[in-house]
Amino acid sequence: MSPETAVREPESCKVEPAAGPRVIALQDIVEQVRHDSQQVPNRYLDESTVPHGGE
Amino acid sequence: MASIFERLIGLETEYAIRFRAGDPSAPRLPRFRIYEAVLAALQQRIVTVRARHFKEGVFLANGGAVWFEAERPASGGGLIEGATPECRTPRQLIAYQRAQDRLLAEAALTDKLPGQVRLLKNDRDAHDNVYGAQDNYEAALASGPLLWLWRLGLVALLPLAIVTWTGIAACLLLVLCYFAFAGLVYLAGRYLVSDRNWLATLLFGTDLAEGRGTCVHAPIWLESMLQLAARVITGPLAVALDLLLRGTVFRRIRRQLTPFLVTRPLLAGAGMIDRAGDFLLSDKGPAINCVLGFGGFWGDRPLYNMGHFFKAIYAQAWFSPREYSRLFAARQRLQIGLGDSNMCEVAEYLRVGATLLVLDAIEAGHLSSIPRMASPIRALHAVCRDTVFREPMASLDERPATALQVQWHYYQACHDFVSGSADAPPEAAEILELWRAALEGVEQFATQGQIPATLVGTLDWATKKYLLDHAAPRACWAERKKIDLCYHELSAEGYFEMLRQAGTFPAIVAPEEVERAMRVPPADSPATMRGHYIREFSTGEQPMTASWSSVTLGSGWNAHVIPLARRQRRVAPRHGVTGSSTSGHQT
DSSP: OOTTTSOOOOGGGOOOOOOOHHHHHHHHHHHHHHHHHTSSHHHHHHHTOOTTOOO | OOOSSOSOEEEEEEEEEEEEESSTTSOOOOHHHHHHHHHHHHTTTSOEEEEOSSSSEEEETTSOEEEEEOSSGGGTOOEEEEEOOOBSSHHHHHHHHHHHHHHHHHHTTOSSSSEEEEEEOOSBOTTOOBOOEEEEEEEEOOOHHHHHHHHHHHHHHHHHHHHHHHHHHHHHHHHHHHHHHHHHHHHHHTTTOSOHHHHHHHHHSSOTTTGGGGOOOSOHHHHHHHHHHHHHHHHHHHHHHHHHHHHHTTHHHHHHHHHHHHHTHHHHOOOEEOTTSOEESOSSGGGOOEEEEOSSTTSOOEEEEOHHHHHIIIIITTTOHHHHHHTTOSEEEEEEOOOOOOOSHHHHHHHHHHHHHHHHHHHTTOOOOOOBOSOHHHHHHHHHHOTTSOOEEEEETTEEEEHHHHHHHHHHHHHHHHHTOTTOOHHHHHHHHHHHHHHHHHHHHHHHSSOOGGGTTTSHHHHHHHHHHHHOTTOOHHHHHHHHHHTTBOSTTSHHHHHHHHTOSOOSSOHHHHHHHTTSOOSSSHHHHHHHHHHHHTTSSSOEEEOSSEEEESOGGGOEEEEOOSSOOOOSOSSSOOOOOOTTOOO
């Protein structure tokens, strides 16, 4: 079959490979992290301060 | 024949305490009070006994320990430090580290405090205060003339040590005199001063009504003076011991292991956002400022921490001469100060496992060609900043080498070493396989500029960078720093814990192994007998205390000290977390 006669798949029929469960879980967590990191970040930094550090 | 995974190993981890007060206007709760509440909750989960140690703490029935670590207790700061029991294999050690993380994280959920407590397993806060983790490996201190030089040096140090102990005793006497005087001043002054709390805080460092719960034993000004006095009194001993250590101990290991450790952040770095907003591979690495030191005595933060030698002489040997005699042993603890606190099991496994293989190869005389670094500390700082992995930082066979090439060099040497060892355990091959896969992943990142999926959940710096790049690529510094810190929070809201709960990452140890490690000590270790005694005698009529080297039943003249044997009869297969058979133990 020459390139000219090859049947071309219509654009609308192209299907993206489905994201695996790992990718979906990661995307979910990235979204949660994005949202949570915006919640009073300075308060979080202050609460977790360790004056003088350690060894 | 070469020995692989035969030495004792252990991890120490300092956990930062995050406290959210129920009443935001309430004064900051001293960290010691939080430690006490967490400890009380921990004691509901596992049997403990008081530690005979210079830090406030307990030993657990699984052989590990928990301390309160504070550089300046009068300031109200401090951390919770956990130490795993002494283990034999990397896999066993990871199980005990996970068990410790879980025990403490669950204890932190205590409802006995006026607010929410969470622990962070990390190395640096938002204000650049540094703490974190250390690895401990039993290793050959020296051999031949160097070992005898070390022992002669210890004998020669004894008069200086006695002068130091006398100075410390005199200092303690003065402190007692001060408190007697301060007590009299308080008794007289409380009728003259309207604010008694102010007077108590000035004289004793704490409101007397708060009592022991603050762990403040002196006012801040007296604490500062005592710290200065301690440095002056112990200074000559510290200088002499420092010279002796540099000249004699772990010389071959230091020469051959250092380039590996300097480039180890590629495998075990936790990643961090610095003050300028840049991403670095390691959060503790940039704070390391010398190759060898006592860890804080001179403001030093060393790659090899020799502080335990110093503490053994000035703080322990004067009431226990046995501690001094232990320093003469040919094999002793090598403490590595550069250790990021890992959340990824694979990274933690590689941090310990790869280091063990390199140490085993060094002691077997297998490493011939060693990468050379003009300044290991400058190279380490460059490694931490080089997130494209292209900067040469060592020379290998007279040619410049990047951190990645140095790591490949050690990998290949260990691979050859394990292949040539007839009795190599299967775990060594497993570690080599993970090491190779990790280096290939880093190489892929270096060429493509994107974190490969295989590294997410495997290496901490890669996982954290993935979260930062995808969740907050253009966010402000505080938001990105929150991701950096909350990644390490040991709770359901911690970002790495969220990833772990999703269950899509490789785990090294099974949940049953962790459960078992939360209750039972490892076999073939001093922890075996320590755990056994704690379980059997902690609730008896006689008071019991424990240390790393012995347990003590009774007190005063009737105290019965039982030394813990370094090696127990082997009762278990080489792999997995193995419980102790208490029968047949040497006592």
